[in-house]
Amino acid sequence: MPSGRYFGFVIGGGLPAALAADWLTSAWDQNAGLYVGGPSASVVEQVVREWVCDLLGLPGHASIGFVTGTQMGSVTALAAARFRVLDRQGWDVSRDGLAGAPPVRVLVGDKRHVTIDRALRLLGLGAPEVVRADSQGRMDAAALRESLLAGGGPSIVCAQAGEVNTGAFDPLEEIADAAREHGAWLHVDGAFGLWAAASPQLRHLVRGAERADSWITDAHKWLNVPYDSALVLCADAEAHRAAMTISASYLIQDEARVVRDQVDWVPEFSRRARGFAVYAALRSLGRSGLAELVERTCACARRFADGIVELEGVELLNDVVLNQVLFRFESDERTDGVLRTVQEGGEVWMSGTTWNGRRAIRISVSNWQTEDAEIDLALESFRRAAQVPAQAPAR
């Protein structure tokens, strides 16, 4: 289980209350597809919906689905987007499919997460149009505007709150303006970055996100809910429901929609009651505990960045705006070599990446147990590893 000394990918831990709730979820073993299969699972999802809209500053009427990860969240949200943008053209994609439909344009930033591409592939929308990004991985809003102007028709824009390497946020306000002017559906991938909204100090980073049509964020990353768990939200609840709902004569669904049948909001049919662990995480942290978790881990990332640049040959590659630190040593060989030495040392773990064509090391501070001591341990591991002379590459 990841500990406070684990800085790989973007991986959180399990808050004690969330872990206990997850165990109970298995013990209770409800099929949380329908209200009738276990009303508490359905009610808990409704409660979490209200809390999350409030904490993340999203419209209070947004609908929610509890899915396995941001990957399936993007599939869900983009299915809703596909439904709505085609519906506006008088095309019913649920009935008539995509053959002969007006082409749907999807615009993404150059540094969007790969899960967006897979979601589009699964939905039959093909490869997206790529808008250039800056050195931090932020979509260029002016370039987006130009692309939107250059073509018409039903359009979807995918923006990002928190780039996986740098933690950078797309300029969401400008992107929301451009999307609105062109009648495009705006989807925000905030797998971890959306939680910045829960912190009064960091909230400014997500300004504009509240104007999107759909959002996706993981609970299994920064919220420290055990795998697998993510939330997909839609401002257009009708599109969300239309894209997901399914019924059969033997099912017992609430036609009056007084209670929540989870099958209406997610691609799964039978499913785990994921809401309990998310509920427990939020209930145990509270508003101030969540802000503290987000702010402390970001402060830890800054502490690491301040320490690592003291080492000879280190170049910091990102503005440390969130919980991610990206850096390299003077060559690709040295970068990979130092990283390998640290990983093999076994005290801390983090992973590498390629950023703008060069090897780099990424630190993600996402675990609820990480404090200054763990950061100092990581810095010490790098200090020691950096003293080991670079080995000649194997022939």
Ligand SMILES: Cc1ncc(COP(=O)(O)O)c(C=O)c1O
């Ligand atoms: C920005 C972003 N989007 C999507 C994902 C994929 O999330 P998941 O693995 O929960 O599907 C990640 C994972 O790190 C991410 O950082």
